[in-house]
Amino acid sequence: MIDPTDLIGRQLPSFTAIAERGQLRFFASVLGETDPVYTDLAHAHEAGYPDLLIPPTFLFSLELTRPNPHGALAELGVDMRQVLHGEQSFRYHSLAFAGEELVLTPSYSNYYEKKGGALRFLVRRTAVTRKGEPVAELENVLVIRELELTT
Structure with missing residues (x-):
């Protein structure tokens, strides 16, 4: 187990991801997105896009496809039952x-940490x-809480 502050500044390996049309259509339907540029290729082309537009928050889903997405948490000895999604934010540079x-x-x-260490926050x-040009910057805050386990 390592000290959580040792993670600050650690860059994880880069990885490549490709959003597939089926994934985008499913994601848009789950969100209740009705704009057809996210689901219908003909509409996307009519709007001047080369393919289906990736919905704004979908990039977070792509991030979860990286190899061993919870590796740092394992290094910290964190039980995944302790982890909550705190918040996420996006800064876009291009579609x-x-x-x-x-x-x-x-x-x-x-x-x-907050509440005397009962709540720990890890920011990624x-x-x-895309081809070396910025598309977006994502920020994700995970909350690691102390569990009260009964035996």
Whole structure:
């Protein structure tokens, strides 16, 4: 087990992800998205797009496809039952579309505690690029809480 502050500044290996049309259609339907540029290729083309538009929050889903997405938590000795999704934010530089090869480069940027360590917060930032050009910056805050286990 390592000290959580040792993660700050650690860059994880970059990985490549491609959003497939089926994934995008399913994601849009789950969100209740009705704009056909997310689900219908003909509409996307009519709107001037090369393919289906990736919905704004879908990039977070792509990030979960990286190899061993919870490796740092395992290093910390965290039981996944302790983990809650705290928040996420996105900063966009350009649109992204189905079939594009996107490179995601995550790193840990902060760690802090509240309530005397009962709540621990781990912040991960991910740069998303396409052919070396920025697409988006993602930030995800995981909350690690102390569990009260009964035996």
